[in-house]
Amino acid sequence: DQQVKQNSPSLSVQEGRISILNCDYTNSMFDYFLWYKKYPAEGPTFLISISSIKDKNEDGRFTVFLNKSAKHLSLHIVPSQPGDSAVYFCAACTGTASKLTFGTGTRLQVTL
Amino acid sequence: DAGVTQSPTHLIKTRGQQVTLRCSPKSGHDTVSWYQQALGQGPQFIFQYYEEEERQRGNFPDRFSGHQFPNYSSELNVNALLLGDSALYLCASSGRGRLNEKLFFGSGTQLSVL
Numbered sequence: 001d002q003q004v005k006q007n008s009p010s011l012s013v014q015e016g017r018i019s020i021l022n023c024d025y026t027n028s029m030f031d032y033f034l035w036y037k038k039y040p041a042e043g044p045t046f047l048i049s050i051s052s053i054k055d056k057n058e059d060g061r062f063t064v065f066l067n068k069s070a071k072h073l074s075l076h077i078v079p080s081q082p083g084d085s086a087v088y089f090c091a092a093c094t095g096t097a098s099k100l101t102f103g104t105g106t107r108l109q110v111t112l
Numbered sequence: 113d114a115g116v117t118q119s120p121t122h123l124i125k126t127r128g129q130q131v132t133l134r135c136s137p138k139s140g141h142d143t144v145s146w147y148q149q150a151l152g153q154g155p156q157f158i159f160q161y162y163e164e165e166e167r168q169r170g171n172f173p174d175r176f177s178g179h180q181f182p183n184y185s186s187e188l189n190v191n192a193l194l195l196g197d198s199a200l201y202l203c204a205s206s207g208r209g210r211l212n213e214k215l216f217f218g219s220g221t222q223l224s225v226l
Contacts, residue, residue: 004154006154032212034212034213041219042219043116043202043204043216043217043218043219043220044155044202044217045216045217046212046213046214046215049212049213089154089155091154091212093212096211096212096213097206097209097210097211097212098168098212099145099157099160099168099170100147100155100157100212100215101157102147102154102155102156103154104152104153104154105154
């Protein structure tokens with residue numbers, strides 16, 4: 001029962017262009033969504049989050065969009081940089097302090 | 113300031129054995145959560161400890177148990193190991209409020225069950 005889905009296992013984007021990573025969820029009880037970035041041999045690190053009462057949250061080059069009716073969120077990275085190459089996990093929870101349910105991840109490669 | 117430290121980094125066990133993984137939280141953090149990440153999957157929540165008690169638990173069998181010590185460090189124990197227990201085990205710590213934005217992960221322990 002995959003409650004959080006990332007249907008694109010990988011994505012390749014040229015440096016300077018926009019990267020768009022997508023995530024879908026099925027559990028209507030989720031009210032908080034987060035993106036984590038993971039480099040090889042390191043633990044995931046928090047990137048950006050959004051509450052279900054918002055439809056957009058922006059932090060520098062990173063913007064997360066939430067479409068509650070479609071149960072869909074996306075992470076936009078503009079402009080993409082080679083250092084952004086990593087695995088990105090979408091995660092959801094009920095309340096900001098409750099257990100996280102992760103998607104399977106999308107491997108982003110930013111090419112020169 | 114050391115972040116979340118986990119030991120050992122790699123471990124090989126055989127089916128039926130028992131294993132103990134250890135985690136020291138980031139300085140100032142009092143809550144520890146454990147996640148299992150199987151190959152090609154996202155991390156899956158096992159359980160969370162604070163004030164030395166299990167507070168939340170994911171969908172894992174009783175073979176998975178834990179402990180938190182007075183210094184906030186934690187252990188994850190898995191009994192009667194199965195091949196399917198092979199995974200990266202991640203420990204994460206957080207401070208007061210246990211906000212997920214303030215969750216810090218360790219680099220994990222890679223467990224291989226043969």
